[in-house]
Amino acid sequence: MGYQKYDLAPLTHSIDQYLYSHLSSTWAFLAEMTLIGVVFLIFYAVIGLYLVLAERKVCAFMQNRIGPNRVGWYGVLQTIADLFKLLLKELITIRKADKLLFNIAPFIVIIASFLGIAAIPFAMGLHAIDFNIGIFYIMAVSSVGVVGILIAGWSSNNKYSLIGAMRSGAQIVSYELSVGLSLLVIVIYSGTLQLSTLVESQADGWWIIKGHIPAILAFFVFVTAGTAETNRGPFDLAEAESELTAGFHTEYSGIKFAFFFLAEYMNMFLVASVAATVFLGGWMPLHIPGLEGFNNAMDFIPPIVWYFGKTAFVIFLMMWIKWTFPRLRIDQLLNLEWKYLLPINLVNIVVVALIVLMGWYIK
Amino acid sequence: MSEEKKVIVELDENPEYIINMGPQHPSTHGVLRFEVSLQGETVKYLIPHCGYIHRGIEKMCESLTYPQIIHLTDRLDYLSAHMNNEAVSLCVEKALDIEVPERVKYIRSILSELNRIASHQLWWCAFGMDLGGLTCFFYGLRDREKILDIFEESCGSRLLHSFVVPGGLMHDVHPNFKQSIRDFIKYFRKKLPEYDTLLTGNVIFQNRTRDLGIMSKETAISYGITGPSARASGFACDIRKVEPYSAYPYIDFKEILYTEGDTFHRYKARMDEMWESMVILEKLLDKMPDGNDYTAKMKPVIKLPEGEYFQRVETARGELGVYIVSDGNKTPYRLKLRTPNFSNLFVMNKLTAGYKIADLVAISGSLDLVIPDIDR
Amino acid sequence: MKSIFDYIAGIFKGVWSLLKGMTITGKYFIRLDKIVTQKYPENRKKLKMYDRFKGELIMPHDVNNFHKCNGCGICEMNCPNGSIEVISDKIITSEGKSKRIIGTHIYHLSMCTFCGLCVKSCPSNALAFSQEFEHAVFDRNKLTKVLNNPGSSLVKDLAE
Numbered sequence: 076m077g078y079q080k081y082d083l084a085p086l087t088h089s090i091d092q093y094l095y096s097h098l099s100s101t102w103a104f105l106a107e108m109t110l111i112g113v114v115f116l117i118f119y120a121v122i123g124l125y126l127v128l129a130e131r132k133v134c135a136f137m138q139n140r141i142g143p144n145r146v147g148w149y150g151v152l153q154t155i156a157d158l159f160k161l162l163l164k165e166l167i168t169i170r171k172a173d174k175l176l177f178n179i180a181p182f183i184v185i186i187a188s189f190l191g192i193a194a195i196p197f198a199m200g201l202h203a204i205d206f207n208i209g210i211f212y213i214m215a216v217s218s219v220g221v222v223g224i225l226i227a228g229w230s231s232n233n234k235y236s237l238i239g240a241m242r243s244g245a246q247i248v249s250y251e252l253s254v255g256l257s258l259l260v261i262v263i264y265s266g267t268l269q270l271s272t273l274v275e276s277q278a279d280g281w282w283i284i285k286g287h288i289p290a291i292l293a294f295f296v297f298v299t300a301g302t303a304e305t306n307r308g309p310f311d312l313a314e315a316e317s318e319l320t321a322g323f324h325t326e327y328s329g330i331k332f333a334f335f336f337l338a339e340y341m342n343m344f345l346v347a348s349v350a351a352t353v354f355l356g357g358w359m360p361l362h363i364p365g366l367e368g369f370n371n372a373m374d375f376i377p378p379i380v381w382y383f384g385k386t387a388f389v390i391f392l393m394m395w396i397k398w399t400f401p402r403l404r405i406d407q408l409l410n411l412e413w414k415y416l417l418p419i420n421l422v423n424i425v426v427v428a429l430i431v432l433m434g435w436y437i438k
Numbered sequence: 439m440s441e442e443k444k445v446i447v448e449l450d451e452n453p454e455y456i457i458n459m460g461p462q463h464p465s466t467h468g469v470l471r472f473e474v475s476l477q478g479e480t481v482k483y484l485i486p487h488c489g490y491i492h493r494g495i496e497k498m499c500e501s502l503t504y505p506q507i508i509h510l511t512d513r514l515d516y517l518s519a520h521m522n523n524e525a526v527s528l529c530v531e532k533a534l535d536i537e538v539p540e541r542v543k544y545i546r547s548i549l550s551e552l553n554r555i556a557s558h559q560l561w562w563c564a565f566g567m568d569l570g571g572l573t574c575f576f577y578g579l580r581d582r583e584k585i586l587d588i589f590e591e592s593c594g595s596r597l598l599h600s601f602v603v604p605g606g607l608m609h610d611v612h613p614n615f616k617q618s619i620r621d622f623i624k625y626f627r628k629k630l631p632e633y634d635t636l637l638t639g640n641v642i643f644q645n646r647t648r649d650l651g652i653m654s655k656e657t658a659i660s661y662g663i664t665g666p667s668a669r670a671s672g673f674a675c676d677i678r679k680v681e682p683y684s685a686y687p688y689i690d691f692k693e694i695l696y697t698e699g700d701t702f703h704r705y706k707a708r709m710d711e712m713w714e715s716m717v718i719l720e721k722l723l724d725k726m727p728d729g730n731d732y733t734a735k736m737k738p739v740i741k742l743p744e745g746e747y748f749q750r751v752e753t754a755r756g757e758l759g760v761y762i763v764s765d766g767n768k769t770p771y772r773l774k775l776r777t778p779n780f781s782n783l784f785v786m787n788k789l790t791a792g793y794k795i796a797d798l799v800a801i802s803g804s805l806d807l808v809i810p811d812i813d814r
Numbered sequence: 815m816k817s818i819f820d821y822i823a824g825i826f827k828g829v830w831s832l833l834k835g836m837t838i839t840g841k842y843f844i845r846l847d848k849i850v851t852q853k854y855p856e857n858r859k860k861l862k863m864y865d866r867f868k869g870e871l872i873m874p875h876d877v878n879n880f881h882k883c884n885g886c887g888i889c890e891m892n893c894p895n896g897s898i899e900v901i902s903d904k905i906i907t908s909e910g911k912s913k914r915i916i917g918t919h920i921y922h923l924s925m926c927t928f929c930g931l932c933v934k935s936c937p938s939n940a941l942a943f944s945q946e947f948e949h950a951v952f953d954r955n956k957l958t959k960v961l962n963n964p965g966s967s968l969v970k971d972l973a974e
Contacts, residue, residue: 137839138576140851234457238479238795308570309642317465317568318799399636399839400832401643402570404796405479415825506894509929573839580850587864594866594943600929608930612866636838641828 078360078374084200111203119189122344123337124154126390130340133391134398164329169232172326176230181327181334183223188341190216195348196270198358198379209270210258213349214251217304220342221247224306224313227335228323239322242405243313246303249412250310253300256420260293261286261353263427264436274357279364281356285437289427294354296416296423298392301346303408305339308397312405343393344386351385358382454482461490465568465799468809472786472798479794484787488780492813499773504530504604504740507773512598514777515811517557518753520549523602528683529749529760530604531734533742538734540685542606544726547685548619549589549601550751551715551722555626556585557754558708558715561806565705566637568803569646574637581629588618604740606733616723623716630712638709647702651789651801654699661788662781665756666707667805671699677752689721701797704804741768755779755806779811863945868928871898871921872944873961880969881962883940885916889932897925898932916962923949924957 090110094103128143128150135142143150169177191213193203206212221244228240262268264286265276276282283290303310314322324335351357358378362370403411430436460471469490475482495514499507504526511522524546531538559582566574586596592611593601601608612618637643653663658671668675676693678686694710696703742764750759756778763772782805790798842848854861863869875881885902903917933941941961951957 133843134572136846136849137843138573139580139842139849140576141849141853144853234455238457238476242479308572311570312796315570315796317570318796320464395836395839395843398573399835400571401566401637401640401646402796403642404646404794406794407642407645419825502894503892505931506892506929509894509927509931583850590867591864592866594864594868594930595928598927600927600931603934608934609866612864632838636835639831640835641831644831 078199078378080374081377081379082199087200115189115192115203119192119341120337123340124158126340126344127157127336128154129390130394133394137395137398158333161330161333166329166331167326169326171232173230173232176226177326178331180223180227180230181331181338183226184220184338185223185334185341187216187218187220187223188338188345190219191345192341192348194270195345196274196352196357197382198377201379202271205269205271207269210262210268210273210349210353213345214255214258217342217345218247218251220338223338224323227327231323231326233326235319235321236323236325239313239315239319239325242315243306243323245405246306246310246312246408249409250300250303250416253296253412253416253420254304256417256424257293257297257300258349258353260289260423260427263424263431264290270352270357274352274359277356277359279362280437281354281359281361283354286427287436289423289430290354292419292423294350296420297350297354298346298389298396300412300416301350302393302396303412305342305346307339307343307393309400309402310408311397311402312408315402317402343390347386347389347393348382350389351382355385355389356381357385459798460487465802466809467564467807470783470807470809470812472802474795474798476795479796481790481793481795481798484790484798486783486786488783488809488812490813491810493810495814496773496775499770501769503768504742504770507770508603509598509600511775512600513810514775514814515753515755515758515779515808516597517560517808518553518755519598520546520553520601521751521753522758523600524550524684525749525751525753525758525760527602527604528751529747529762530740530742532749533745533747533762533764534604534740536605536734536736538606539729539731541727541729541731542733543685543688544722545607545611545615545732546602548719548722548726549593549599550684551719552585552588552619552622554754555712555715556582556589558712559585561708561754562633562637565803565806568799569643571637571640571643574633577629577632577636581626584622584625588615588622591615591618603733605736610730610732616726619719619723623719626712626716630709633709638705644702646796646800647705647804648700650701650793650797651804652698652700653785653789655697657785657788658699661785663756663785664778664781665752665754665806666694666711667704667782668756669694670696670703670707672697675757677750677757681750683749683751685722685725688725689718691718691721701800701804708806739768741766742770750776753778755808755811756782775814777811777814779807779809780814783807783812863947865945866943867945867947868930868943869946870923870944870949871926871932871961872942873919873940874942875963875966876969879963879966881916881940881966882938882969883916883919883936883962884938884968885914885919886937888935888937889941892931892935894929894931895925895927897922897927915968919961921959921961922957923959924954 091107094106098106132142143153146152146156194206194209194212196202196205224243225240228236228243261273261282264282265273267273267276283294306313314324324332327335358381360373360376360378360381362373455476457474457476458471459474460466461469466472471487471490473485473487495510498510502510507526508523511526512519514522559578563575563578566578589599590596592615593599593608653671655672658668658673663673664675672695674693674695679693692714694707694714696707742762744764744766747762747764748759750757757776758778759776761774761776762770765771786802786805789801793801873881873883885900887900887902890898890900899920901917901920902914904912905915907913930943933943
């Protein structure tokens, strides 16, 4: 296949070999870990900051505005400036807050989203850890974030924060189900939980095309549930600006607030990445069996571009949803999950099992 | 030790979860404070506390002459400034028994209707934003700008016009007046369906507002609710129909009435009023006489004869009553304003009890409260 | 059976209404020519207010530094919030009569509510509103302005 010419595995292996040949195995291991950590930290910060800018630009264009345009060329440095502002702001200590939990909460939230990114295959061979239970791992760690939100709401000793945190708890507990079940559809199709093999299995067409109706249904359910899981509008009940001022992070200021903010955007990136990887083929170029010339042309575009393009598409979809719809009420939110998404998902899984059994999908 | 124990017992005996919405809260649209008692997310009861923006306008009016009072009434319900100005002017004219030129009546009514549309547009923005649809805010403001431009062209100010004076108008309208309004109507007829597509038809919006905060006709009457909020409950209280003033007797128009009285129909009543206002505007523009008389003959110093005078008008939020007691001087002895929002506010407790905290925001948004009008 | 049908129809109707809403925002996302906001300090040169815009009270002077104010003080009397102070002088005219002229016409921009009563009530049309709208200054004393230029005098034909 043509896309293999962009395989990054030789590069990562050569770095690995270089470290192990020059250092003792313990030090080489530590150096490698540090290297990966630093690379991810920088990646995390840059993606987080530019997603904020992207969101501001997208919503501005939807609302007939220009958006940020003062700092740098068309406002490209705006979020960097915002970051410096947040770094310099006072960290207000709340007198009656639970100090330890109050300070720990933002880190729990940010670490949860950080852990998830580790398992995402960005391009061929560009993979921090290739678990054989990759999907399961991402689902598990991404739901740790709610613990941080609950702690933040509880320890702030603020009534609005508590309501926000409790809403968030109820929301994530229910929407976890839909996220898991909609991913299960593709797991049944592909027969693997490992993200790299899942991507490889889409070399002859993405699952959203190969899996036809159930996969498309599962994709939309996943995007909806994923939006809800990341506390984004129209499911932003945990912060519900017009009801709870700022929800669970009302009492946070400065960089601690920035952590929540960054984590929210990274969670969005994570959800979009998973959607892109599982449904839209991850870094795999668009292949249509039988059209050799077309496939070769598609292979010419590097996998990393494919990956970011697809992720950007899903992120745009989520932004589009957020900036169009009004917010749901808490009981409607739970109704949507338990009365609509969950039954649809369960029926969908039964249908998919039947389809796979009978082989009624494009192989 | 024993004291500590006592505190804990007291806390247990008082399981109410009271939160203060306001005076600084995004959804109260100003410095209004709701003391809300919650059971989980459900509102048990609600006490509105007003007075955070009390400026003593009624008292200030006692030391100002009648033309000077006009500029204070701008600051009651700043979104229907023109209608407020008109109310005081009409009351003074009634007291002096002055007949203003017909053209002035038409201009006043045209500007009133424009102001009503502008006010409802801003309400639509804020209502959408209360429910979490942030894009609504910008679309509404975008279209409202066109009306503000018309006002700026003719009156010189965008929000607080002070354009009406007892006996007529401050100065004549701009020569371009009729054309710019016709252009606006043409523009807004195209934009208003977009509002419906974006918000009214939206399934989330419908679920958030339908069968919510139902106000019966009896409640509306007993609480003194006026304006579109009352008309959504079937209470025909449009002063433009009941007690026509200015140019409203000359034209025929529809009064928007619904009988359901829920949040959605309060929304619908206002949306329909925007459509109806455009029809009224067209009719008024067609009938508006030409000429350039913009004021009746007035004495330089206005002194009302001794007595009591009352005049009411329909503002964008309901009935504004102006009650002047004069002792024959050039300043009023007492001026009482019956503002619509003050009455509309106190039904909140009855409407919200038993609903969720998110519904509280929706209901208060649908009543379209303007806080400076409550506190005066 | 009917309830199941209603359930499914409800889903489709709901999704359809959401999609219709998304077309509106999507349409404006593409139509960048519909942007209504402006870059303010950059467009300062093109920015033109309407003629009647009530920016700031001024006393128009002609090229020979003449104004029309005779210091009667009616504007001060009509101002609802005391933003105008008229300090008049007395001079002896050539015929030997004593005559009141304007000394300083003080305008407190910080107190003005732009009701326009001063301009309307002025018997000699000496006052007007300028279209200046950038009022921000660092010192609030700068908001107290003297409207008559130094050395200016009442326009000839009115004085005689």
